[in-house]
Amino acid sequence: MNEFGLSRRDFFLALGGGMLAWPRRLGALELEWGRTGGRDQAFWEAVRREFLIPPDRIYFNNGTLGPQPRVVVEAVAEHARGVAATLPPRVSWDELKSSLSSALGGDPEGYVVSRNTTEAMTVVANGLELGPGDEVVTTDHEHIGGLSPWELVTARRGARLVVAHLPPPPAGGAELADAVWRQVGSRTRVVSVSHVLFTNGALLPVQELGRRCRQRGIVFVVDGAHPPGMFPMDLAETGADFYASSPHKWLLAPQGTGLLWMAPPWRDRLWPTIASGDWSTVGAQRFNHVGTMDESRLAGLLAALEFYRTVGPDRIWDRIRELQARLRGGLESIPGLQIRSPSLEQSAGMVAFRLPGVDSLSLQGHLSRVARVRTRVIGEYRLGWMRLSTHYYNQPDEVDRVLELIHRVSREGIPAAGGL
Ligand SMILES: Cc1ncc(COP(=O)(O)O)c(C=O)c1O
Numbered sequence: 001m002n003e004f005g006l007s008r009r010d011f012f013l014a015l016g017g018g019m020l021a022w023p024r025r026l027g028a029l030e031l032e033w034g035r036t037g038g039r040d041q042a043f044w045e046a047v048r049r050e051f052l053i054p055p056d057r058i059y060f061n062n063g064t065l066g067p068q069p070r071v072v073v074e075a076v077a078e079h080a081r082g083v084a085a086t087l088p089p090r091v092s093w094d095e096l097k098s099s100l101s102s103a104l105g106g107d108p109e110g111y112v113v114s115r116n117t118t119e120a121m122t123v124v125a126n127g128l129e130l131g132p133g134d135e136v137v138t139t140d141h142e143h144i145g146g147l148s149p150w151e152l153v154t155a156r157r158g159a160r161l162v163v164a165h166l167p168p169p170p171a172g173g174a175e176l177a178d179a180v181w182r183q184v185g186s187r188t189r190v191v192s193v194s195h196v197l198f199t200n201g202a203l204l205p206v207q208e209l210g211r212r213c214r215q216r217g218i219v220f221v222v223d224g225a226h227p228p229g230m231f232p233m234d235l236a237e238t239g240a241d242f243y244a245s246s247p248h249k250w251l252l253a254p255q256g257t258g259l260l261w262m263a264p265p266w267r268d269r270l271w272p273t274i275a276s277g278d279w280s281t282v283g284a285q286r287f288n289h290v291g292t293m294d295e296s297r298l299a300g301l302l303a304a305l306e307f308y309r310t311v312g313p314d315r316i317w318d319r320i321r322e323l324q325a326r327l328r329g330g331l332e333s334i335p336g337l338q339i340r341s342p343s344l345e346q347s348a349g350m351v352a353f354r355l356p357g358v359d360s361l362s363l364q365g366h367l368s369r370v371a372r373v374r375t376r377v378i379g380e381y382r383l384g385w386m387r388l389s390t391h392y393y394n395q396p397d398e399v400d401r402v403l404e405l406i407h408r409v410s411r412e413g414i415p416a417a418g419g420l
Helices: 010-014 022-036 043-046 070-084 093-104 117-126 144-157 175-179 205-216 262-271 284-288 298-311 311-332 362-372 396-412
Strands: 111-114 135-139 160-164 189-196 219-223 242-245 258-261 350-354 376-378 385-391
Touching: 022 043, 022 070, 022 111, 022 298, 093 258, 093 298, 111 117, 111 160, 111 284, 117 144, 117 242, 117 258, 117 376, 135 144, 135 175, 144 160, 175 205, 175 376, 189 205, 205 219, 258 262, 262 284, 298 311, 298 385, 311 396, 362 376, 362 385, 362 396
Parallel strands: 135 160, 135 189, 189 219, 219 242
Antiparallel strands: 111 258, 242 258, 350 385, 376 385
């Protein structure tokens, strides 16, 4: 047996016989779904066993990086072994793009694979013809990965970056759209916003902004680092000219897997940032010509898309929201604790909060020390919020344990390092 439980015979069959090992695990999960009748806890416990997260580890930071399920790790490893054995490549662009399209919407031809959202946003900012005096409107809640490409390009080309201030929570929906739109003027060439804010999980009304941009002939760019894999979606319906994402977050693809979908007119017009064969032709596929790359990531992305389909986009979103509701309910019952996210309905799978008098970094260290909880502190923009992400592999008792610990800190403060 090797480390993935494959016998020598299976391993060589997998390499030589065109038979991949990982899809068999998906079949087993489907059987489990039938056996447990779906929605119940037994199914989610079976799903959790498909992850390598140690049982005593509580991972509430999917917003930074998603843990890869076993099938993804296996697909990457199998592909890497195939390359080492000089076998022909297993991942076809057509298969990958049609799989992305059926999971996330948009037509297959619009898909480009990148290393992450940052790279996809850079390809967009760098490839547009911005000139002196042009304006790019963004918000004061953008992640550096969606912001820095605009900072760089506007600085270099003499254009101006205009930053809309988003009103503090519980603002959501129309209020956020209006806050962005107030900064749009006659020189605005681009509006670039996050679909889900990394600071507090707020959902931005991208469809409404997309509609307004289209009416004014403004390029609309969506930093969609979070939604793919988190909720059922059609990225083309946002009205985005460009939609950038990181499937290594909620879609649980291999680390270093990003994507960019571009609307039809741009596939022929955007300037490529990396030039290789076909750079001067037409179509989005020319953006996938970036020299030799690690295609095992693509094999992993394909497996992640299959896993996503098997677990079920609706079930996943229901589960994320159930866990968020449990977490929010508990946080709201802690005296003094301030939630910094909009309502559950206007938020995605992340909640941000602060405990007055408690430094969030100290709270983070405490949770990690006493219960191996992994969290994210939003230090950006001097916010100092603690952010907790819940994904479907998380369990209700993990939520309860973290709530109990925060509750205790709210009453007793943080004990000196080493104490409980
Ligand atoms: C909204 C948003 N945009 C962009 C990024 C950057 O993602 P990546 O590091 O995958 O490029 C992140 C990462 O957390 C994010 O939350």
